[in-house]
Amino acid sequence: MSxxxxxxxxxxxxxxxxxxxxxxxxxxRILAGLVLPSALLLLWHNASTRGWAPPQILPAPAVAWSSxxxxxxxxxxxxxxxxxxxxxxxxxxxxxAAGLALGLAMGLSRRLDDLFGAVFHGINQVPTLGWLPVLxxxxxxxxRLTHILIAQAVFVSVAINTQRGIxxxxxxxxxxxxxxxxxxxxxxxxxxxxxxxPQIFTGIRFGLANGWASLVVVELLVGSEGLGYLMSWGRxxxxxxxxxxxIVAVGIIGWILDAGLARLEGTFTAWRTGEAAA
Amino acid sequence: MPWAGGFSAIxxxxxxxxxxxxxxxxxxxxxxxxxAFPANGRKGxxxxxxxxxxxxxxxxxxxxxxxxxxxxxxxxxxxxGLDDEFQGEISxxxxxxxxxxxxxxxxxxxxxxxxxxxxxxNIALALENSGLSKADKRQAVAEHLKLxxxxxxxxxxxxxxxxxxxxxxxxxxxLVNRPGLLLLDEPFGALDALTRSRLQAELERIWREEGIxxxxxxxxxxxxxxxxxxxxxxxxxxxxxxxxxxxxxPRPRRRSDPRFLEIKEDILREFTGPETAEAESLxxxxxxxxxxxxxxxx
Numbered sequence: 001m002s003x004x005x006x007x008x009x010x011x012x013x014x015x016x017x018x019x020x021x022x023x024x025x026x027x028x029r030i031l032a033g034l035v036l037p038s039a040l041l042l043l044w045h046n047a048s049t050r051g052w053a054p055p056q057i058l059p060a061p062a063v064a065w066s067s068x069x070x071x072x073x074x075x076x077x078x079x080x081x082x083x084x085x086x087x088x089x090x091x092x093x094x095x096x097a098a099g100l101a102l103g104l105a106m107g108l109s110r111r112l113d114d115l116f117g118a119v120f121h122g123i124n125q126v127p128t129l130g131w132l133p134v135l136x137x138x139x140x141x142x143x144r145l146t147h148i149l150i151a152q153a154v155f156v157s158v159a160i161n162t163q164r165g166i167x168x169x170x171x172x173x174x175x176x177x178x179x180x181x182x183x184x185x186x187x188x189x190x191x192x193x194x195x196x197x198p199q200i201f202t203g204i205r206f207g208l209a210n211g212w213a214s215l216v217v218v219e220l221l222v223g224s225e226g227l228g229y230l231m232s233w234g235r236x237x238x239x240x241x242x243x244x245x246x247i248v249a250v251g252i253i254g255w256i257l258d259a260g261l262a263r264l265e266g267t268f269t270a271w272r273t274g275e276a277a278a
Numbered sequence: 279m280p281w282a283g284g285f286s287a288i289x290x291x292x293x294x295x296x297x298x299x300x301x302x303x304x305x306x307x308x309x310x311x312x313x314a315f316p317a318n319g320r321k322g323x324x325x326x327x328x329x330x331x332x333x334x335x336x337x338x339x340x341x342x343x344x345x346x347x348x349x350x351x352x353x354x355x356x357x358x359g360l361d362d363e364f365q366g367e368i369s370x371x372x373x374x375x376x377x378x379x380x381x382x383x384x385x386x387x388x389x390x391x392x393x394x395x396x397x398x399x400n401i402a403l404a405l406e407n408s409g410l411s412k413a414d415k416r417q418a419v420a421e422h423l424k425l426x427x428x429x430x431x432x433x434x435x436x437x438x439x440x441x442x443x444x445x446x447x448x449x450x451x452x453l454v455n456r457p458g459l460l461l462l463d464e465p466f467g468a469l470d471a472l473t474r475s476r477l478q479a480e481l482e483r484i485w486r487e488e489g490i491x492x493x494x495x496x497x498x499x500x501x502x503x504x505x506x507x508x509x510x511x512x513x514x515x516x517x518x519x520x521x522x523x524x525x526x527x528p529r530p531r532r533r534s535d536p537r538f539l540e541i542k543e544d545i546l547r548e549f550t551g552p553e554t555a556e557a558e559s560l561x562x563x564x565x566x567x568x569x570x571x572x573x574x575x576x
Binding site: 180190271 | 358380386388390392395404407455
């Protein structure tokens with residue numbers, strides 16, 4: 001009896017993406033995403049042609065566009081973007097590596113958490129740029145300042161979320177590891193880390209977003225290259241078209257960085273959609 | 279702090295698999311077993327189990343039945359070694375039970391499949407420290423997938439499986455180490471009636487084929503009678519054994535057999551007497567009596 005019963009029991013749905021059905025097709029979603037930017041562009045266009053604001057303060061979209069093309073042709077845009085990206089990537093690499101290490105340690109050891117946890121959650125309450133005055137005094141206004149500040153932003157966010165992710169692994173899954181006598185390393189690899197991945201990535205993504213945003217502010221003060229510098233320079237030269245180009249570039253690059261991390265996260269959590277892990 | 283306790287209790291080094299003949303072949307002896315939990319926010323403690331004596335022969339199928347709060351799941355956890363703070367003695371073949379062992383498989387009430395591992399990988403997890411070669415592990419996993427009829431779903435993730443199929447994966451994981459003893463904690467509680475009776479028959483077949491000692495905890499009297507060589511009836515406040523009976527019916531059993539129904543009625547009567555009402559109300563963290571009764575109606 002049991003065999004045939006089993007066969008009939010196996011007629012389940014094997015759909016790889018159970019929630020995909022409820023969403024609109026991609027072209028529609030892309031169009032929907034363009035509605036607001038187009039409206040803003042139209043508003044901007046109207047504002048400049050009707051003279052709602054003087055052209056020094058609000059240059060026409062066409063002016064901004066041609067500045068963009070100029071910056072692109074001269075290679076200036078590339079220099080600034082590259083400078084900012086290198087800064088943020090170095091700081092991000094340092095900050096996230098250290099944050100992961102300390103977060104893991106605090107997640108796995110109550111004692112370390114008792115030692116560092118309170119301080120950490122305190123530090124987390126201070127905005128990244130709140131450290132700027134102190135750091136300027138200690139390291140001066142230079143690239144080291146940028147690296148330290150951004151790395152710190154990433155570090156705190158990654159450490160706290162990694163610790164939290166590990167602490168929140170359900171006890172019921174940890175018991176499975178105990179029932180099968182997994183070693184500490186085995187249970188970390190098979191049970192604890194996979195369970196903590198979403199929270200860890202929350203920390204990494206928030207850290208990078210925060211780091212990128214702070215970087216631009218620091219660049220307003222420091223250095224002679226970078227998107228923040230371009231903004232500051234444009235403001236001083238009263239070339240608001242440069243500022244606008246820089247703002248859009250900051251937005252787009254920040255978005256791309258986050259999308260890259262989201263993609264990376266997706267490869268770690270491929271099981272959610274049923275695709276075989278890479 | 280559940281985490282600290284949980285994690286530090288994991289051994290740092292993979293232990294050698296325990297292929298002790300004594301443990302696989304020996305009698306499970308439980309002597310004067312008691313378990314108290316610290317009571318939340320109150321003085322003293324909550325006695326979950328008290329004076330449990332039980333001995334189980336190798337190859338026997340024992341059902342433990344009782345209402346909520348009678349400590350039946352706690353008893354299973356103590357035998358599994360997941361919890362080793364207790365009074366009294368638990369031993370197998372004369373050797374005291376300490377910590378978990380690959381020779382004692384467990385199927386959890388809530389399955390506890392790891393959602394990021396495929397059915398196959400979930401089963402293979404149990405073999406990490408089995409000492410088998412890679413090829414042997416692969417073969418063992420394939421055999422057990424087949425045993426529970428899921429060979430086509432080796433690559434499926436738990437969220438792609440139905441409740442009954444997930445249950446089979448959990449049973450395969452419990453069996454894959456070829457344990458001498460398999461502990462089942464209300465394994466079919468969350469399934470619909472049809473799937474449940476199908477899996478009960480399935481479990482009985484596996485038990486007959488593999489010759490494993492099985493202890494099944496359930497609140498379903500019919501399930502207990504259908505599967506057990508012996509049924510242990512437990513009562514709450516504190517958890518004790520109220521009655522033990524041998525089920526002399528030949529296998530496979532028919533639920534419509536008058537003798538089957540008679541035994542079932544006999545056990546059910548244990549829970550409808552006036553004494554039970556009193557016991558239920560003594561249960562400190564228990565649910566209202568009416569609700570607990572519903573368990574039995576199901």
